[in-house]
Amino acid sequence: QVQLVESGGGLVKPGGSLRLSCAGSGFTFSDSYMTWIRQAPGKGLEWISYISSHATTTYYADSVKGRFTISRDNAKNSLYLQMNDLRVEDAAVYYCAREGGAAADFYFDLWGQGALVTVSS
Amino acid sequence: DIQMTQSPSSLSASVGDRVTITCRASQNIASFLNWYQQHPGKAPRLLIYTTSNLEPGVPSRFSGSGSGTDFTLTISSLQPEDFSTYYCQQSYNNPPTFGQGTKLEIK
Numbered sequence: 001q002v003q004l005v006e007s008g009g010g011l012v013k014p015g016g017s018l019r020l021s022c023a024g025s026g027f028t029f030s031d032s033y034m035t036w037i038r039q040a041p042g043k044g045l046e047w048i049s050y051i052s053s054h055a056t057t058t059y060y061a062d063s064v065k066g067r068f069t070i071s072r073d074n075a076k077n078s079l080y081l082q083m084n085d086l087r088v089e090d091a092a093v094y095y096c097a098r099e100g101g102a103a104a105d106f107y108f109d110l111w112g113q114g115a116l117v118t119v120s121s
Numbered sequence: 122d123i124q125m126t127q128s129p130s131s132l133s134a135s136v137g138d139r140v141t142i143t144c145r146a147s148q149n150i151a152s153f154l155n156w157y158q159q160h161p162g163k164a165p166r167l168l169i170y171t172t173s174n175l176e177p178g179v180p181s182r183f184s185g186s187g188s189g190t191d192f193t194l195t196i197s198s199l200q201p202e203d204f205s206t207y208y209c210q211q212s213y214n215n216p217p218t219f220g221q222g223t224k225l226e227i228k
Contacts, residue, residue, distance in 0.1 A: 106212035111164035
């Protein structure tokens, strides 16, 4: 079954850290370009980070640059998002997603179920 | 960043209706426009990529058109499962950006 499954969400205090994981299965994860996208409660979608298939290229949204780090382990078919210095405005459902098409086509054809991150004191 | 603006923000329609949702980009994005459907509490689902290419498994009642700055998503005959929120997204450049969403509700 082709799927992405996120884990690692939870409640964290402002200034704290959290690491999200995303496990891929049913497709060749090591050939896939991957992305994190978030959605604040009741709001729209915000792209936040991208990583190429062999981690040679990463991109970040300005809103998370310097605080979040995307990484992957192709041997484990896994994608990660290390989130540091979390702010109240980072509270959202975080989705991992696979890039469709060729490299850096920036559209997303497979999504995980989402991981809820709550930032509150 | 390229701003994406959808209209309307919400829409009421009936089963069997034909509906059109519009998306406008703040600059020319050629044909690099994608559409997603999101049901409450669920992840988004890719419907159409690069303006008019239907993702496998998506019913043919969905279609997309446009170029440059103006794009449309059309549902030819609404089915009960189509009542949802729809997002456009530009993939012309980095960062990819989404419209604010259009909520399609049952009349």
